[in-house]
Amino acid sequence: MKSDRTPVPEGWPFTPTLVVAILLIVIPAIGLISVYDYMQAEERMTSDLATLQSVTEKSIRESIVDTDTGLKLFDDSLNLRLQRGFSLFLEEYGRAGRDPSQMDLPAIKEELGGDMDLYVINSSGVIEYTTYPPDRGIDFKENPDFYAEITRMRLGHEFSPDRVVYEPATGQVRKYAYMPTPDHRYLLELGLVPDAFVEERNRLRSRESTQEFVALNPYLDSICVYDIWGNPVEAGGDPADARTQALITGTIIPGRTDYAVQDEHGRRIRYLFIDLKDPDYPSDPSVVVELTYDTGLIQSQLDQMLYSRAVVAILAIVLSSAVIFLVARRLTRPLEEIIDDVDVIAQGNLDHTVRLSATREVVKLERSINTMVANLKAAISRLQDSEETIREYSENLEEQVEARTAELQESTGKANLYLDIMTHDIRNTINTASLYTDLLMEELEGEERNYTAKVQKSLKKSIEIIRNVNTIRQIREEAAVLGPVALDPVIRAEIEHFPDVRITYAGTAVPVLADDLLSEIFTNLIGNAVKFGGPAVEIAIRVEERGDEVLVSVEDSGPGIADEVKQRLFTRFYGENGRKSNGGLGLYICRMLVERYDGKIRADDRVEGRPEEGVAIRFTLRKAG
Numbered sequence: 001m002k003s004d005r006t007p008v009p010e011g012w013p014f015t016p017t018l019v020v021a022i023l024l025i026v027i028p029a030i031g032l033i034s035v036y037d038y039m040q041a042e043e044r045m046t047s048d049l050a051t052l053q054s055v056t057e058k059s060i061r062e063s064i065v066d067t068d069t070g071l072k073l074f075d076d077s078l079n080l081r082l083q084r085g086f087s088l089f090l091e092e093y094g095r096a097g098r099d100p101s102q103m104d105l106p107a108i109k110e111e112l113g114g115d116m117d118l119y120v121i122n123s124s125g126v127i128e129y130t131t132y133p134p135d136r137g138i139d140f141k142e143n144p145d146f147y148a149e150i151t152r153m154r155l156g157h158e159f160s161p162d163r164v165v166y167e168p169a170t171g172q173v174r175k176y177a178y179m180p181t182p183d184h185r186y187l188l189e190l191g192l193v194p195d196a197f198v199e200e201r202n203r204l205r206s207r208e209s210t211q212e213f214v215a216l217n218p219y220l221d222s223i224c225v226y227d228i229w230g231n232p233v234e235a236g237g238d239p240a241d242a243r244t245q246a247l248i249t250g251t252i253i254p255g256r257t258d259y260a261v262q263d264e265h266g267r268r269i270r271y272l273f274i275d276l277k278d279p280d281y282p283s284d285p286s287v288v289v290e291l292t293y294d295t296g297l298i299q300s301q302l303d304q305m306l307y308s309r310a311v312v313a314i315l316a317i318v319l320s321s322a323v324i325f326l327v328a329r330r331l332t333r334p335l336e337e338i339i340d341d342v343d344v345i346a347q348g349n350l351d352h353t354v355r356l357s358a359t360r361e362v363v364k365l366e367r368s369i370n371t372m373v374a375n376l377k378a379a380i381s382r383l384q385d386s387e388e389t390i391r392e393y394s395e396n397l398e399e400q401v402e403a404r405t406a407e408l409q410e411s412t413g414k415a416n417l418y419l420d421i422m423t424h425d426i427r428n429t430i431n432t433a434s435l436y437t438d439l440l441m442e443e444l445e446g447e448e449r450n451y452t453a454k455v456q457k458s459l460k461k462s463i464e465i466i467r468n469v470n471t472i473r474q475i476r477e478e479a480a481v482l483g484p485v486a487l488d489p490v491i492r493a494e495i496e497h498f499p500d501v502r503i504t505y506a507g508t509a510v511p512v513l514a515d516d517l518l519s520e521i522f523t524n525l526i527g528n529a530v531k532f533g534g535p536a537v538e539i540a541i542r543v544e545e546r547g548d549e550v551l552v553s554v555e556d557s558g559p560g561i562a563d564e565v566k567q568r569l570f571t572r573f574y575g576e577n578g579r580k581s582n583g584g585l586g587l588y589i590c591r592m593l594v595e596r597y598d599g600k601i602r603a604d605d606r607v608e609g610r611p612e613e614g615v616a617i618r619f620t621l622r623k624a625g
Contacts, residue, residue, distance in 0.1 A: 533558025
């Protein structure tokens with residue numbers, strides 16, 4: 001007897017195949033371990049960079065704030081002298097008949113010691129008179145925040161000292177103070193420029209140097225500190241380039257926030273805005289710290305690590321290959337001996353026995369095969385018995401399915417009957433309650449009438465829910481039998497249900513494919529527009545023929561719908577502000593009916609690009625032939 005099996009071509013020997021198979025597992029595993037180790041190192045270095053950056057920036061902020069606190073104490077020590085200087089300034093203003101042009105400002109300067117400059121600022125924020133000619137004519141309106149401060153001081157009654165500041169143009173140190181004239185027409189200003197405190201302030205100012213942080217953070221290349229004008233704060237600091245100065249004065253200072261950029265060399269530059277503005281002083285001593293991080297250092301370290309990991313992985317693969325070959329050879333040799341013995345037996349030498357020089361697992365293999373054959377025979381017998389049982393069960397299965405189907409239909413009919421009775425009785429009860437509330441509304445006044453109105457509104461909401469539930473049940477249980485329906489009478493009938501609402505509709509003669517539920521679409525859309533738009537809402541219904549379709553639009557002038565809400569508007573129970581709502585069935589029913597009629601529905605802005613000016617619900621229907 002010939003065998004029906006197709007001969008299988010002889011493949012690779014078992015030992016090389018096993019070695020290759022194991023290597024195909026080991027090599028990817030070593031590669032994955034190396035990649036994972038590399039990724040862990042990259043994540044660790046990135047985390048270290050983030051930690052060092054956070055600690056460095058926090059320390060820099062604290063250092064600058066502490067330094068400014070010391071400078072503020074130093075600045076306040078000069079307030080008493082300036083306050084005394086204003087007594088001569090105000091006396092001269094009174095002597096000149098409150099006319100600054102008649103004041104002898106140089107004489108007052110000499111009398112004050114010659115180290116104070118005098119300024120007279122008019123109500124327009126312009127320095128009209130001064131002993132320091134370069135500042136004559138400066139218009140503080142160009143700096144709106146500072147102009148607001150000096151206007152407040154001019155209209156006040158108190159002496160107002162300022163911080164010691166550095167002029168943006170000359171870098172000269174000055175201590176300013178302000179005093180309004182009695183008639184509030186001018187603001188008097190004194191600028192103290194004594195050489196005595198310049199050196200002391202510069203000494204304190206040098207504490208603002210933060211270069212020591214560069215040595216503590218290996219990823220930090222440099223630190224520069226700039227004032228609000230983009231000028232370097234530290235003595236001898238390099239001036240900012242035009243691009244950096246524009247960034248500081250145009251973006252960071254107006255926004256009073258941090259900023260980060262990536263330069264053309266791949267370095268990350270962080271700009272820290274440190275707010276030092278004190279509401280008690282008109283000047284703003286805030287600074288911007290420029291931190292340049294060398295992220296290329298991480299990449300260099302990662303490249304070196306990648307090279308070392310690759311070398312280790314190659315060595316591991318070579319050693320693994322040698323070990324795998326030796327182990328595979330030891331495992332497959334007993335199998336090869338068994339195969340040789342089986343070939344001898346297959347050739348007819350039944351007296352030949354299998355050598356028992358192998359491990360005990362091979363001996364167990366023979367016993368397991370005999371056990372498997374016995375179990376297989378028992379399984380075949382049980383399978384034959386099972387086939388007979390299945391055949392008998394199959395004959396009765398159809399009858400059981402029919403019986404279960406009949407029971408299910410009967411249960412469904414009972415449920416629908418109970419639901420019809422419940423909705424009918426509930427609707428009658430609500431109608432009776434609504435009648436009583438109408439009577440109460442005519443009789444009651446004040447708070448009782450408001451409560452009754454709320455009850456009346458809840459009853460109307462209950463009627464709407466019952467109507468929506470019945471509509472959904474009808475849609476789901478009744479197959480769609482579509483036929484020609486005149487669209488115009490349906491729309492006009494629904495408009496008559498809202499006599500107090502301004503609804504614009506031009507009419508149409510086109511028939512569409514629909515059924516008796518078509519009116520529910522317009523009931524829900526008009527009702528929604530009135531509910532969310534209020535009694536003053538204006539509604540427009542438009543019908544356009546577009547080939548085999550009809551596009552219907554229901555537009556209102558209500559509050560509109562945000563763009564992110566429109567995509568979820570027609571889902572079940574979707575209410576206002578994206579929350580689930582027990583009453584959110586109207587638009588869901590509209591979508592079900594439009595899809596029942598093979599159409600599509602969507603929400604658009606009534607005025608394109610202006611969602612706050614109302615919404616337009618548009619849907620398509622098939623035109624009846």
